Amino acid sequence: MEKSLFRYVWKHSRPEQVWVLVVVLLSFPFMFMALDLPKTIVNGPIQGQGFEQPGAVVTWLAFYLPVPGPLQSTFGEEVTLFSGIEMERLSYLWALSLAFLAFVCVNGLFKFYINSYKGRMGERLLRRLRYELVDRLLRFPIHHFRKVRSSEIATMVKDEVEPLGGFIGDAFVSPVFLGGQAAVALVFILIQDYRLGGIAALIIGIQSLLIPRLRRRLLILGKERQLTARDLAGRVGEIVDGMLEVRVNDTSNYERADITRRLGKIFWIRFEIFQRKFFIKFLNNFLAQVTPFVFYLLGGYLTIRGTLDIGQLVAVIAAYKDLPSPIKELIDWDQRRLDVQIKYSQVVEQFAPEGMLPPELQRPIDGPVAPLAGEVRAKRLSVVDDLGSKLVENASFSFDVSDFVGVTGPVNSGGESVGETLARLHVPASGQLTIDGKDISELPEAITGRRMAYVGPEVYLQPHSVAQNLFYGLRHVPMDTATRDPGEAAERQKRVAEAALAGNLTLDPDAEWTDFASAGAANEDEVYDRIIEVVNVVGLAEDIYAFGLRGTIEPTQKPELANEIVRVRQALRSRIGSSQLSQLVAPFDAATYNQQATIGENLLFGTPVGSTFATENLATNTYFLEVLDQASLHDPLLEMGQSIAGTVVELFADLPPDHPFFEQVSFMSADDLPEYDAIVKRTSTAGLTNASAQDRAKLLSLPFSYVEPRHRLGLLDEDLEKKIIEARRRFREKLPAADTGAIEFYQADRYNTASSLKDNFLFGRVAYGTAEAEERVSAAIQEVLEELDLVSSVFEVGLQFNVGVGGKRLNQSQRQQIGLARALLKRPDLIVVNRAFAALEDGSQIRLLRSIKTALRSDGRRIGLFWVLSRDELAGEFEHVLEFDQGRMVRQYKPQITVAEDETEPAQ
C-alpha cells in the first residue's frame, strides 16, 4: 500500500478530485455575484443612485463586448450583445432582489452538491481502505497472528481510519480553494501598497515557519496517543480473553492498576496535545491581530505623511479582513492533514507484515477444482518459527496423497510443524514440500482449502449452529444467485456498482454459498444424511441428539414437527402407562397436583416466557399474589416459607459458605442465608402478620421451589394441594391480556414453544429418588422416537444448537470432533490431523481412528490421512510412519513389515 495518504487518495480518486475541483471553480462566479449584489441593491434602488430624476430608468443586464483597437473602425468601440431591460426604481428593486434570491439558491445547491460529492468520495475511499486492510489481514502469514492482538486489529480497521473519511474529500479541494482565496487577498494588498503588503506577507511567512516547528512535538504526541489507545484496546481484549485467569488468580486489582496506568498515560498525552494545540491557536490569533495593528500605526503614519491616500488604507484594511480566515482554515486543514497522515501511516505499517500470501492464491475460483493426487514429497524441508528457531530441519520423506500416514515423536519434535506446513500454515524456510511435483506454497487456496482439510488441536467455531459450522468448510464461492424481486434486484445492482467503485469484492453474500455437491448431496435436505454419516464417524451423534432434546423449535416454521412431537408425547404416555415406567414419570394433568414438580410450577402450570412469571419474581407479581389471596393460599404458603427458612437456617447456619452441602439447597444461596436468619428471628418473635412486606415476599418466594419427594420436609397436605389446583385454574382463567405472552400453559395436545423437546415429549416430571430414572425415561423416549421414525428430526434440531462464541458451549474434544466432521463432510483428498483428540483416552482414540479410516475408504474413495499422533502406540494403525525427534526426522517406515527391512529413507 502507498506509504503516503496523499498518494493513496490521489491514486484511487483522481477523476473525482479533479471533478470536484472543477465544480468548486465553477461555483466561484456565482458566489462572487451573490456577494456583489447586495452592494448594488443598497446603492441603486434603495439609496437611489441613478434615480435622482423623477421617472428615471436604469438599464439592467446590458452587455457590451469591447472591440480591440484595429477593428474599432468597422465595429465601433464596443459591440452590444444585449441592450438590457429598462426599469424604474421599484421594479429594479424587485428584479435585483429576486436575482439575489436566485443566486442564494444556486449557491446553496452548489454547496449541497459539492459537500455530498466530497462526502461520498471520502466514504468510498474509506470503504476501499477498510476493505484493503481486511483483505490484507486475510493474507497475513499465520505465524504473524501470534504477534498481534485481535482487538488492536479491530480498532485499527474500525476506529483509527475513521477520521480519514472526513478528510479525504477535502484533501485536494481545501488547499486549492483556501490557498487561492488567501493569495488573491494578499495580491490585492500588495497592489494597493507594497509596504503594507510586504508586512502582511512577512507575518504569514513567520506563521508558516513557526507553526510547523511548534507542531513537531505535536506529531510525536499524536503518534503516541494513537499507539497507547490501540494498546489499551489490546489490553481490554486481553482481559476479556483471559478473564478466567483473572478470576482464579485474584488479579483483578492488578488489571485495574494496569488500566489506571494506561489511562493516565493517555490522559497526560492528550492534555499536552490540548495545551500545545491551544497555544498554537493563541499564537495564530495573536499574529493575525498584530497585522491590523501595524496597518493602523504604519498605514496611519504614512497617510498623515501623505505618502498613502486614505482610500488605499481603507481598501488594504478591508482586504486584510479576508486574509486571516482562509489562512486559519488552511492551518487547520494542515493540522488535520498531519493527524490523518500519522493515523494512516501507523495503520498501514501494521498491515504490511513480511511473507503475506500473494493475492492470486486467494482468487475465487468457480466450479470444481482438480483433485489432489500423486506424491507428497519433502526434500530437505526446514521450517523456522517467527523467532528464527528451527522447528523442522532437513526432513525428507514421501508418500502418496491417498496413504494413511502417522507421525510420531514427542511434543514439538517437528511432526506438528510438518502437518502445519502441509496445510500451508507455515512456509518452508528452505527445502521443498511438493504435491505431485507442485510446490505447496504456490498452490492456490482453492486447491489447498477444498481438496485438503486440517484439524488442529484448537478448532475455532463460529458462534452459529452446529450445522452452519459444518457447512463452513463448503463455502468457497456462491453456488447460485439469490432470488430477489425486481425492486431488490435493482437495489442489489446499485450496491454492486458502488462496491466495485470502492474496489470491493462483488460476490453476492446472500446467495447460497454452501457447496452441497462437494459434500456428496444434491441439496440441503440430502446433505443432512451426509451429516448424520460424518457425525457418526467422529462419534458426535449422541451429543447432537442430546442437544436436540434440549433444543426448541419454532412451531410456525415447522408445524409438522410440532404435531409429530405431540404424537410422540401421546405414544410415550401410552407406553409409560402400561409399564413399570409409570412410577418414574409424573405426567402433567390440569386436574391433579404433580408431586414431582415444584409448587411454583404446579401453580403456574406452564413455562414462563421472559421474567414476568419467573420463579424469583412470583412473590412480587401483583396478579399472582391476587390469585393466591383468592385461593386463600397466601397465608399457608407464607407459613411454609417460614418453616423452610427455619429448617435451612438451622441446618446450614454454622457451615462455611463454600461448603459442598450448599449446592444441594435449591431454595437459597449461601449469601442469602444471613438475611433469612434475620428474617426467621424477626418473624418468630413478632409473628408473621406483623412482618414487613419485604420479609413476607422473601419468605413467600421459598415454597415456589419446594418439591415434597425431594426436600422431604412434610409440608404439603391434600387440602393445600386442592387449593393449589384451584389457584392454578383461577390463574389461567383471569390472566390479564397483557400477560398472555408471559406464559406458555401446559396443554396435552399442543406443542409448548417455551419448553425443550424433551420436556415436550415427556410432558411431566421424572420422579425423584428412583435409581436411573432419568436414563430409563430417556431410553423410553428414544424407543418411541425410533418407532415413529423421528430420531433424525431431533437430530436436526440438535444441529441447530448454537455453539456459542468460539464454540465455548462445547468442550474441547467436541470442538475437535466438529472440526473433523467438517473435514470429512467436504470430501477432500487429504486430511491433516494435528495433535487433536489428545484428551481422548486410548480406547476411544483407536475407535475414532478406525472409524475414520473405514470412512475414508468407503464408496470406493481413497482419501489420504496425515495424522500427527498424540500417542505413538497408535503408529501400527497406519501405512506409513514418520518418526520425528528434536526437529529431525528419524526414519520413515511401514509398520506392517519389520522396521529394519523397510527403511525407505535413511535418517537425516
Next chain:
Amino acid sequence: MKLEDEVELLRRIPLFAKIEPSRLKLLAFTSDRMTFEPGQEMFHQGDIGDAAYLILSGEADILVDTSSGPITVASIGRNALVGEISILCDAPRNATVRPKGKLEALKIKKEHFLRLITEFPEMAIEVMRVLANRVSATNDELSLAKRQLKELAG
C-alpha cells in the same frame, strides 16, 4: 418418609451414632433418597465411584466378576454402608452391588462424604472401624480358604 424419620434411621446406624442429630438432619437433607427396583444394580464393578450408599431397607448381594462369571462374596442388609472404598481410594468400584428385592438407600455424594469425615473425627474412626472389621473378616476367610485349599491338595 419424612426427613425426621430418616434422621431417626440414621441415628440407629453405628457409623453415625455419635454424631449430633442436627448434623444427621443436614446429611439426610443434602443426600438423595433412592429406590432400587429388583434387578437394578446400585453400581457395577469398574464404574467410577461418585457416591456411597447407606441402605435404609432391603438387602443386596455383593458380586465380584471372575473368569468363570460373577460370584457372590457377601450379602448386606439394612444400615450397611456400601461403596465407600471406591470414593476413599478414588478407584473404580471393586465389586457389583445388586439388590435382592426392592431396596431403599440414601445416596451420599463423594464430596459430602469426604467432608463429613474430615469434619467429624468420630465418624472417621467409625469408618476405619468398619473397614478394619472387614479386613479382619476377609483375613479369616482367606486363611480358611487357604487351609481348605491345602486340604484339597494334600
